[in-house]
Amino acid sequence: MLLKLIAGLTDRANRFQAAIKLAGYFNCSYLFIFIIDQEIGILLPAPGFPPTLPDGRAWQAFINSCPATGHYSGCLPFPESNNMLAATGISGPERSIAILLGGSPSEKEIEPLQAVLPMLVDLFTQELLLSTAKTRVALADKAVAKAEKLAATMDVMRLHLKDALIQKEKDKKAIEELMKKKDEFMNVASHELKTPITTMKAYLQILQKMVPPNGTASAGDFIVKANKQIVKLTGLVDDLLDVTKIYAGKMVYQFSDIDLAALIEEIVSQTQLTVQTHRIVIKNNAPVIVHGEKHRLEQVLSNFLSNAVKYSPGANEVVISSDLVNNEVKVSVRDFGIGIPPDQQEYVFDRFFRVQESSRKFSGLGLGLYISAEIIKRHGGSVGVESDGNGSEFYFKIPVVKVLQPA
Numbered sequence: 049m050l051l052k053l054i055a056g057l058t059d060r061a062n063r064f065q066a067a068i069k070l071a072g073y074f075n076c077s078y079l080f081i082f083i084i085d086q087e088i089g090i091l092l093p094a095p096g097f098p099p100t101l102p103d104g105r106a107w108q109a110f111i112n113s114c115p116a117t118g119h120y121s122g123c124l125p126f127p128e129s130n131n132m133l134a135a136t137g138i139s140g141p142e143r144s145i146a147i148l149l150g151g152s153p154s155e156k157e158i159e160p161l162q163a164v165l166p167m168l169v170d171l172f173t174q175e176l177l178l179s180t181a182k183t184r185v186a187l188a189d190k191a192v193a194k195a196e197k198l199a200a201t202m203d204v205m206r207l208h209l210k211d212a213l214i215q216k217e218k219d220k221k222a223i224e225e226l227m228k229k230k231d232e233f234m235n236v237a238s239h240e241l242k243t244p245i246t247t248m249k250a251y252l253q254i255l256q257k258m259v260p261p262n263g264t265a266s267a268g269d270f271i272v273k274a275n276k277q278i279v280k281l282t283g284l285v286d287d288l289l290d291v292t293k294i295y296a297g298k299m300v301y302q303f304s305d306i307d308l309a310a311l312i313e314e315i316v317s318q319t320q321l322t323v324q325t326h327r328i329v330i331k332n333n334a335p336v337i338v339h340g341e342k343h344r345l346e347q348v349l350s351n352f353l354s355n356a357v358k359y360s361p362g363a364n365e366v367v368i369s370s371d372l373v374n375n376e377v378k379v380s381v382r383d384f385g386i387g388i389p390p391d392q393q394e395y396v397f398d399r400f401f402r403v404q405e406s407s408r409k410f411s412g413l414g415l416g417l418y419i420s421a422e423i424i425k426r427h428g429g430s431v432g433v434e435s436d437g438n439g440s441e442f443y444f445k446i447p448v449v450k451v452l453q454p455a
């Protein structure tokens with residue numbers, strides 16, 4: 049009879065009904081079989097058994113409430129059922145089942161179960177192996193998916209973190225760079241402003257001693273020298289003020305039509321008066337009218353020329369040329385001086401920039417080219433430089449309004 053009841057369990061479709069019949073044999077209300085995978089610590093209803101207990105309780109909650117040893121409300125709790133398996137010598141990671149009995153059976157009534165337990169285990173072994181393997185694969189798949197998701201999230205977080213750190217580092221560097229530039233500039237500016245003042249002071253002291261009674265002629269020399277320094281000082285202060293104006297967007301321009309060739313001639317002869325070391329040669333002077341502010345274009349030409357002279361101490365000539373190129377005029381100033389290293393050429397129009405190698409030898413604030421570039425930009429033009437070991441050529445291009453015909 050018992051064997052027949054056990055055989056009824058082979059039909060998976062009607063397994064639960066067969067299990068209830070078998071339970072009746074032990075005077076129990078139901079018999080529930082679980083598969084135990086001890087290795088990965090999972091316990092699931094065997095195939096053909098419902099996901100909840102017949103009385104509607106969730107089996108997980110019920111099992112959790114079972115004491116570690118002994119019977120519980122007439123049921124055979126798991127530790128004992130495992131012990132029974134162990135006693136038959138067939139318990140193992142993938143070959144265990146647990147049996148839960150409903151009702152209040154006595155020890156005696158469930159005793160025959162021990163004898164048929166090996167048969168029950170055999171019956172479920174195949175399914176058990178299959179189902180645990182499937183469960184493991186499903187669990188592993190789930191774990192892999194979870195791990196992949198986690199890894200992706202961590203990757204994104206890592207990138208965000210990296211970005212944030214890089215940004216922070218960049219901000220810090222930019223501020224440090226700015227502070228450094230400011231300090232350097234203040235240093236240079238105060239030095240540059242102090243030099244002419246000190247020189248002027250000295251000349252004026254000498255003058256005081258000399259006048260009267262003797263040597264008014266040399267007094268005149270000193271006055272000329274003091275005046276030169278005043279001009280230099282005024283230039284420096286003007287440049288600083290221009291930068292402030294550019295920065296605040298308050299540089300005002302008054303445009304008019306200008307005869308550029310005449311302007312170049314004028315500025316060249318003016319500059320030549322103050323330069324004894326170099327001859328300033330006009331190679332070509334395109335007869336063009338441009339639209340601009342005379343004083344500001346003069347300033348650009350003067351900056352280019354004074355740089356050309358300053359940075360070519362070993363040379364004796366500077367060449368200026370004005371050429372018509374399409375609808376623009378290109379004005380270039382060529383010197384035969386120290387040149388600019390290729391990796392620094394792109395920065396020469398930057399505010400406060402000075403080529404490091406030469407900055408100690410030559411005085412300056414690093415503002416002339418920056419101001420020039422700003423002025424040319426406001427004239428709708430562009431600036432540039434070409435330089436090599438033989439010297440440099442600075443140029444600007446601005447639109448031409450009219451080309452004058454030769455008279």
Ligand code: ATP
Pocket residue numbers: 287351355356359360383385386387388396401402403404406407411412413414415416417418440
């Ligand atoms: P300042 O503000 O008095 O003009 P500066 O001459 O140093 O000072 P810029 O005229 O702006 O400043 O020039 C920037 C830098 O470019 C210079 O410090 C110098 O290193 C480099 N430079 C400019 N013109 C020449 C040139 N013709 N040859 C070589 N280097 C030059």
Ligand code: MG
Pocket residue numbers: 351354355412415416417
């Ligand atoms: Mg300069």
